[in-house]
Amino acid sequence: MIEPMNALVTGGAGYIGSHAALRLLRDGHKVVILDNLYRGHQAAVDAVRTAAGDKGANLSFVKADIGDTDLITDVVRTHRIDTVLHFAALAYVGESVQQPVRYYDNNTGRASNLLRGLDAAGTVRRMVFSSTCATYGEPGPSDVPIRETLLQRPINPYGASKLFFERVLIDYTAAARSAGRPFGVAMLRYFNVAGCDSSGLLGEHHDPESHIIPVILQCLLGVRPGGQNTLTVFGTDYPTPDGSCIRDYVHVEDLVDAHVRAIAALQAGEVRTYNVGVGKGYSVKEVIAAAEKVTGKQVAVRFGDRRPGDPATLFADPTKIRTELGWSPKHTTIETSVATAWEWFRKNPHGYPASR
Ligand SMILES: NC(=O)c1ccc[n+]([C@@H]2O[C@H](COP(=O)([O-])OP(=O)(O)OC[C@H]3O[C@@H](n4cnc5c(N)ncnc54)[C@H](O)[C@@H]3O)[C@@H](O)[C@H]2O)c1
DSSP states (O other): OOOOOEEEEETTTSHHHHHHHHHHHHTTOEEEEEEOOSSOOHHHHHHHHHHTGGGGGGEEEEEOOTTOHHHHHHHHHHTTOOEEEEOOOOOOHHHHHHSHHHHIIIIIIIHHHHHHHHHHHOOOOEEEEEEEGGGGOSOOGGGOSBOTTSOOOOSSHHHHHHHHHHHHHHHHHHHHHHTTOOOEEEEEEEOEEEOOOTTSOOOOOOSSOOOHHHHHHHHHHTOSGGGOOSEEEEOSOSSSTTSSOEEOEEEHHHHHHHHHHHHHHOOTTOEEEEEESOSOOEEHHHHHHHHHHHHSOOOOEEEEOOOTTOOSBOOBOTHHHHHHHOOOOSOOSHHHHHHHHHHHHHHOTTOSOOOO
């Protein structure tokens, strides 16, 4: 159990941050969501408040950018924030290749401004940072399952922008330790995050959507942009049992649980790093089959060429987080991720209502 916290959740109007905010509220903590709503949704914040019931009164929302250092200091002081969960980021690999400077600016530069704002306030004792398996780049077959010790060699600006902020956090924590200021950080490298809260109130709404489960569900609902409701499977000649790529899907509730456990364990001066995945991979074809089983509908599929930079198989070795934090995913099959996502998507085929 963690003592009652005053938590700042950056990016809390987005997919994972909103689920984290809800879990913290349910656990009895006070939460401030800070989001510029560039890719987040006011309706997601409202859904968090509703889903939290009476505890929704402990939620505040600030529409702001993480790069606004003075405002961050002000928010942290006003709400006496002691814990930060930093989800806010731009997170499209393809976009990062086309607009690298935006990614370094947002994910490394503005994140550093956030840290300066927290530092000036002087009340924050710990932080959890959303990092990514994209920091590892393209591991060779013998590197999978991926351990935290694998050399990080990102192959796109998204992964690099996250790796650079990991470095900023390592150096900041060392400086705080030397200065005798209590601060610890956990960097969680997520694999593919999937599923939705079991209340059916919180969803996954990225625009454009690039994650396979929501894309499949949108195809089934006939709501893909431009009427493109046929799913393209990129590559069927990979050295995997069915020829399609294999990825590790961690349910968003289990991922959020990893954050809570990391916060509980963190001591001043520590830098902890964990891969968060279930440690088992599903192929694209298996994900499609699971979606067809859950929904009772058939996915229209087109088989295309491989995409450059897509490794055949990626999944985590979660031994470290299991051993050190006692983390164990409750949702271990792809079906539960698909089913909880379907619950939300069939009620919200066009995502959250636009109300920004
Ligand atoms: N979804 C995944 O499978 C996955 C996998 C690995 C890592 N991650 C990481 O997890 C985090 C959350 O991902 P998500 O899928 O919920 O994304 P999301 O786009 O749904 O949420 C991100 C939120 O951050 C906000 N934001 C971005 N830049 C901001 C800024 N400068 N100031 C204030 N708010 C800002 C956006 O408006 C959005 O609401 C990201 O850091 C992402 O890199 C996600």
